[in-house]
Amino acid sequence: MLALHGAGVSDGIAIGKAFVLERELPPLPQYEIAKHAIDAEVARFRGAVDAARQQLASIRTHIPASAPAEAMSFIDTHLLILDDKMISEVPVEIIRHERRNAEWALRSQSDELVAMFERMDDVYLRNKKIDVNQVVERVLRNLLMETPEQHEALSAGGIVIAHDLTPADTVMLKHKRVRAFVTDMGGPISHTAILARSLGIPAVLSVHSATRFIRHGEDLIVDGKRGVLIIGPDTRTLQEYRRLKQRILERQRELNRLRRSPAITLDGKRISLFANIELPADVKAATQAGASGIGLYRTEFLFMNRVGSPSEEEQFRSYVKVVKAMPGKPVTIRTLDLGADKQVDGGRGDAPASLNPALGLRAVRLCLHDTALFRPQLRAILRASAFGRVRLMIPMLSSQDELFRVLDLIEEVKHELRREKQKFSRKLPIGGMIEVPAAAISADLFAPYLDFFSIGTNDLIQYTLAIDRVDDAVSYLYDPLHPSVLRLIRLTIEAGRRARIPVAMCGEMAGDPRYTRLLLGLGLNEFSMHPATLLAVKRIVRESSQKALAGSAARTLKLLTTRNVHAMVEKLNSGLDAH
């Protein structure tokens, strides 16, 4: 028995078998093809080459105009290599004449090509072997994708062990019955951690040596609360964890009784508890938890793991699905927040990464830069607004100019829709996310032009405390109770109150029951979170008086050190059942 420690980012206990996801190419299969199966094997090979071509073309369309010229020529080189007969035709001959499987045929051909480049005197040409290898690897990955064994292991409810999981990887795992995640890398507010919480499954990140110590099929226990991973547990430990799991289940059953109870404080304030969703399918969990609506729909997940962007029509259908599943309730559709760690291809594409992607062309900046990407989404959201209480929300606002440009674009799109006699709500509320310190500091300047604010604490903390969300080396600095963060939250709530617009919070802080009382005391009335945490927050709302908390919350803001703030918040929470 061996225990490893990491950051517990999603509560719960999982007991099951390890499924190790390999980032490296696995050993390539080698087998002979029966005569009658040759045509099918050739078709499989051509399919993988076509997919590679489409992937490269898609990466090409997403390269911003401001990127260095080499970025484009890099992709063009790969496209040329892919279309070269040596790569796209010779393996077909090998399959036909030597009856080898596609992977084997391609690898033996590429080995010869690489050897040929290595013999060249010209350094430039010699280095071309790197490009050849990258193109070949892309085709091989397409050939190996989703082998039946992988599919089976994941569907059987394995515990996924990976070096790192991008948000694109994680959202793909949503469709499988994965029991838990463990990764070598990652921090508590990375989107991978957020997705684990939204799946409601235990997760331990930044274990560092997980992929080194764990083998496929090994028995594991994952304790997502304590951040512990036990490899090969003995019978006593297993029994102990089974009991613990049972207790958690019982507590959850108790919480489920609150599903239909209103979220009203002891002093009679009605609090809105909204759900955060990533995909239309998540709406089910939101309604099951009794959410008052959707406070954050992260639409960028619709754009991931695919070739090309979804059309206006496809987006429209996805949004309408969510709206119809929430009749009479608000559905807050956030415009695209792509960039930083949320890359369409999971960051594995060949487009050069910017040096500081979190500070780069992300979210609304990317949308304003590439209006061909933005317009269809605006049209789809507006059209969906004819079917229910849609609210549109803009992420990562940092200047008023940016906001005005988006508002102008929305007006243009409305004009277009009117001309086309398409229906949309004339009163579609437009809100802004307050997640960049600049926006929080001047929230009063944004308020007159917006219908609501939503505080994105994940990014607000990242940018205020200068800690990269995905860098686990600095995740120890992540603290929602840092006095600077609390001041920015208060500033935003105050600006909203003065301008008489609602202020919500949709970052992870809103779904963490440890902060519910403090936030209520600061005057927050709308919380948006993963459905899995909604009832725990509701329980606290019902056991708290907002009026009584206001004084202590105000005093918290006068404290000089983070340690004192933590002590004060613990005092605020005393008397609550510790879960």
Ligand code: PEP
């Ligand atoms: C946030 O930043 O708090 C937020 C809700 O958005 P995301 O986590 O998707 O960046």
Ligand code: MG
């Ligand atoms: Mg954000």
